[in-house]
Amino acid sequence: MSRRLTWTLLALTSVLLVLAVVPLAVLMTARERVAFRDDQRAATRVIAAAAEEHLSDRKPATGMRQELDAAARAGDCAAVYDASARLVASTPCTAAQGEDSQEVVADVLAGHEPEPPESEGRLLTAEPAGEVRQPAGAVVLARSAAPLDGRVAAIWGWSAAIAAAGLVASVLLSVRLARWVSRPLSALDASARKLGEGTLDERADVGGGPPEVRRLAATFNTMAARTEALVHGHRAVLADVSHQLRTPLAALRLRLDVLSTGAEGDTAAELDAAQEEIARLSRLVDGLLAVARAEQATPRPAAVRVDDVVTERVAAWSPVAEERGVRLTASEGPALTASLGSGHLEQILDNLIANALDAVPDEGNVTVDCRLVGDAARVCVRDDGPGMPAEAKAVAFRRFGNPAARGTGLGLAIVHRLVTVNGGGARLEDTPGGGLTVVLDLPLWAGEP
The missing domain is CATH 3.30.450 (Beta-Lactamase)
Structure with a gap:
C-alpha cells in the first residue's frame, strides 16, 4: 500500500x-x-x-x-x-x-x-x-x-530546476504521507493476525495515523476485548460444565458399582444396563465438551511432521485393531510438514481411526496414508466397512448428523472443526470396492515446497 x-x-x-x-x-x-x-x-x-x-x-x-x-x-x-x-x-x-x-x-x-x-x-x-x-x-x-x-536556455534550465525541486519535494512528501497512512494500517494488520492466531490480549495502537485509521484501531480494540471476554466466558462455562457433570456421573457410577456387588438375577442385569447407560452418558458429555473446545479453538500454527504423526498414531492404535481382528496399516509417504495447532493432528487421527475400527467388521482393513497434492498435505483414512449413504455423508460433519453412528456421533464434527480452523478441508468419499474414505487437505508449513 x-x-x-x-x-x-x-x-x-x-x-x-x-x-x-x-x-x-x-x-x-x-x-x-x-x-x-x-x-x-x-x-x-x-x-x-x-x-x-x-x-x-x-x-x-x-x-x-x-x-x-x-x-x-x-x-x-x-x-x-x-x-x-x-x-x-x-x-x-x-x-x-x-x-x-x-x-x-x-x-x-x-x-x-x-x-x-x-x-x-x-x-x-x-x-x-x-x-x-x-x-x-x-x-x-x-x-x-x-x-x-x-536567455531561452536559461528559461528552460530554470524551469527544469523548478520542476526537479518540486518533484524532490513531492517524493519526500509522498513517502512521509504514505508512511503516515500505511504504518498504522500495517500495525493494525499485525494485531489482527495475532488475534486470529489466538493472542486474545493483543491490542492495536490508536495513537498514530489519520483519524479514520485511529477510529478503526479503537473499534478493533473494542472488538478484541469483547472477543476475549466471550472466549474466556466460554472456557469458564466449559470448565464448570465439565466439573458439574463429571463429578455426579462418577459418584453415580460408584454407587451403582456398590449396589451391583452381590446382586443377582434381574437386579444384576438392570444394574449392568444402568452402568452401560452411565458410561454412554459419560462418553457423550466428553464428546460434547470436545466439540465445544474445538469450536472455540484459536490455534497457533506450528510445524507438524504429518508422516511421523501418522506412523505414531497407527502404532498406538494397532493393539486395539489386533484385539478386534482388524488390519490397521500406514502407507509409506513423503516427508511433509503441515501448519497445524499443537496436538490437533493427533486428535483428528484418533477420532478417524476410532470411527473406522468401529465401522469395519472382523478381518477388515483400515489404511492411513499421506501425500503431497498441489499446495496441501493430503491425509486419507480408508476402510472397507459398510460405507455411508449419500444422505448421511451430506450431514456427517454436523453434531449428531449420522443417527446410525455406533458412537456418540460427534467424532466427525470434531474432526471437521479442527481441520477447518487450521485452514484445511475435509470431505467423505466412497472407498473403491466398498467402504468409506475420509480425505483431509492440510495447509503446508511455510517453506515446504
Whole structure:
C-alpha cells in the first residue's frame, strides 16, 4: 500500500508539474523572442530614420554614419540601400549584404512587409527609409541570435530546476504521507493476525495515523476485548460444565458399582444396563465438551511432521485393531510438514481411526496414508466397512448428523472443526470396492515446497 500510494502521488505531481511548467516555459520563450525581435526592429528604425534624411532630404551622411557606427559597436551588422537596391553604406561586417538581404530589400522597396529569415545564427530585420509605399531606400540589420538562445536556455534550465525541486519535494512528501497512512494500517494488520492466531490480549495502537485509521484501531480494540471476554466466558462455562457433570456421573457410577456387588438375577442385569447407560452418558458429555473446545479453538500454527504423526498414531492404535481382528496399516509417504495447532493432528487421527475400527467388521482393513497434492498435505483414512449413504455423508460433519453412528456421533464434527480452523478441508468419499474414505487437505508449513 505504501508503494502504491507513493507512486500514485508522484505520478499526479509529475503530471501537474508538466502541465504547469512546460506551458509557462513556452510562453516565456515566446515573449523573449518577441522582445528580442522588437528591440532589433527598433534599432533598425533608428538607422532608417537617419538614412531617410540622407537619401530623401540630401543631408550629409554624418548622422547615418554615426548610427551605423553605434550598431557596429553593439555587435550588429547593418547596411543601407537606396531606392534602386544599391548599397549606400554599411558596417564593417558584411552579414547584412548576402542573398537573403537582397531578397528582403527587394520586398521592402516593393512596399511589402517581409518576414526576415534567420541566416547563419543571425536574425535579419528590414525597414524602409521613408514612406512604406514609396521608400527612398531600405535598411537591413543582422543581429546574432546567441543572446536570445542563451536567455531561452536559461528559461528552460530554470524551469527544469523548478520542476526537479518540486518533484524532490513531492517524493519526500509522498513517502512521509504514505508512511503516515500505511504504518498504522500495517500495525493494525499485525494485531489482527495475532488475534486470529489466538493472542486474545493483543491490542492495536490508536495513537498514530489519520483519524479514520485511529477510529478503526479503537473499534478493533473494542472488538478484541469483547472477543476475549466471550472466549474466556466460554472456557469458564466449559470448565464448570465439565466439573458439574463429571463429578455426579462418577459418584453415580460408584454407587451403582456398590449396589451391583452381590446382586443377582434381574437386579444384576438392570444394574449392568444402568452402568452401560452411565458410561454412554459419560462418553457423550466428553464428546460434547470436545466439540465445544474445538469450536472455540484459536490455534497457533506450528510445524507438524504429518508422516511421523501418522506412523505414531497407527502404532498406538494397532493393539486395539489386533484385539478386534482388524488390519490397521500406514502407507509409506513423503516427508511433509503441515501448519497445524499443537496436538490437533493427533486428535483428528484418533477420532478417524476410532470411527473406522468401529465401522469395519472382523478381518477388515483400515489404511492411513499421506501425500503431497498441489499446495496441501493430503491425509486419507480408508476402510472397507459398510460405507455411508449419500444422505448421511451430506450431514456427517454436523453434531449428531449420522443417527446410525455406533458412537456418540460427534467424532466427525470434531474432526471437521479442527481441520477447518487450521485452514484445511475435509470431505467423505466412497472407498473403491466398498467402504468409506475420509480425505483431509492440510495447509503446508511455510517453506515446504
